Amino acid sequence: MKLITFTIQIFLLLISLSSSWASILPAKARATLEAGNRRFAEGKAIAHGWQKGIVTKTGALGQTPSVAVLTCSDSRTPVELIFDMGVGDLFVCRNAGGFDTPEVNATFEYGVAALGVHTILVLGHTKCGAVTATLEGTPVPGNISILTKALQPGIAKIHEEHKDLSQESKLNHAVEALTRYQMVEVIKNSALLQKAQADNKLQIMGAIYDVDTGLVRFLD
Numbered sequence: 001m002k003l004i005t006f007t008i009q010i011f012l013l014l015i016s017l018s019s020s021w022a023s024i025l026p027a028k029a030r031a032t033l034e035a036g037n038r039r040f041a042e043g044k045a046i047a048h049g050w051q052k053g054i055v056t057k058t059g060a061l062g063q064t065p066s067v068a069v070l071t072c073s074d075s076r077t078p079v080e081l082i083f084d085m086g087v088g089d090l091f092v093c094r095n096a097g098g099f100d101t102p103e104v105n106a107t108f109e110y111g112v113a114a115l116g117v118h119t120i121l122v123l124g125h126t127k128c129g130a131v132t133a134t135l136e137g138t139p140v141p142g143n144i145s146i147l148t149k150a151l152q153p154g155i156a157k158i159h160e161e162h163k164d165l166s167q168e169s170k171l172n173h174a175v176e177a178l179t180r181y182q183m184v185e186v187i188k189n190s191a192l193l194q195k196a197q198a199d200n201k202l203q204i205m206g207a208i209y210d211v212d213t214g215l216v217r218f219l220d
């Protein structure tokens, strides 16, 4: 029994020292996410193997995620999976299209002020249905227009700037434009986040996830 307890303690120590739970340094945030995405895309993901131990640890000690993510609800963009992260690693807000709202903004403020989040990643993705609907401008039923209205300002100039491109190319430009737009919006809509950024306690990143390849491309 003592040996089993000792083994569990060593296991918990090892996972606490791993680079992906509760200890991502700001300067290593992008490299850590890129490395996790490479493991995912190459079929070498490791995170799922140690979740039970992490659940025990985070349940007892609480959460201190370093990275928050704003992304789409699209089922092909499962955030933890595509970055090979697990329980306690990412503080995630999702809605169709991945856009800032007062609730999203307040959630990120909480992450930064109370949990120690130092990086916000806005993650767009290819073949986004919400962006496609907004780009096409066709009428949508029910409350779905709330989404397209919210996304519209971020892609307002796409038709004019890329009028000669195919619909697919336009969509790719729209996804990137929207991601960059939301990177600005998230900060613009929060005095707390602006101050954190000015104090070098918060960085914002953008990236696009390719649903065909599983690869994430960070925006410079």
Ligand SMILES: [Zn+2]
Residues within 6 Å of the ligand: 072, 073, 074, 096, 097, 125, 127, 128, 129, 130, 131
């Ligand atoms: Zn989407």
